[in-house]
Structures are given as structure tokens and as C-alpha cells.
Amino acid sequence: xxxWSIRRRGxxxxxxxLLLVAGGLYVRTTPVDAIPDLSDVQVIVYTDYPGQAPQxxxxxxxxxxxxxxxxxxETKV
Numbered sequence: 001x002x003x004w005s006i007r008r009r010g011x012x013x014x015x016x017x018l019l020l021v022a023g024g025l026y027v028r029t030t031p032v033d034a035i036p037d038l039s040d041v042q043v044i045v046y047t048d049y050p051g052q053a054p055q056x057x058x059x060x061x062x063x064x065x066x067x068x069x070x071x072x073x074e075t076k077v
Contacts, residue, residue, distance in 0.1 A: 047065065049061055
């Protein structure tokens with residue numbers, strides 16, 4: 001295969017150029033919807049419950065909020 005490619009380097013160069021041009025054309029015609037959204041959308045929840053222990057804030061405020069937010073479609077932990 002290597003010897004064949006060396007003997008026909010013009011053909012190999014033309015095939016590589018054809019693939020490069022075809023790839024460029026396909027990239028230009030690919031719809032934008034086909035490219036996934038890679039941004040990582042995050043929501044940070046700060047809860048404040050003055051005078052309460054951290055465990056109480058977590059169990060009575062933070063946990064119910066997080067549980068409700070996980071009900072939103074397409075939510076990941």
C-alpha cells in the first residue's frame with residue numbers, strides 16, 4: 001500500500017485535495033442546529049436562614065429548592 005501510494009503520489013495528492021475541498025463544502029453547508037450547545041448552564045442557590053444551624057437550612061430550605069429544581073426537564077445533577 002505504501003509503495004503503491006509512493007508510485008501514484010499525484011493520485012494520492014488529488015484524492016487528499018478532493019477530500020479537503022469536500023470537507024470544506026460540507027462544513028459550510030452544515031446547519032447550525034447540528035452543532036451542539038456545549039455551554040454549561042449552572043444555577044447556584046444561596047440560602048440564608050438567620051439564626052438556624054446549617055443542617056436546618058439544608059434540610060428545610062436548600063433540599064426542597066434543589067428537589068423542585070430537579071423537576072425541570074433536561075436537568076442534570
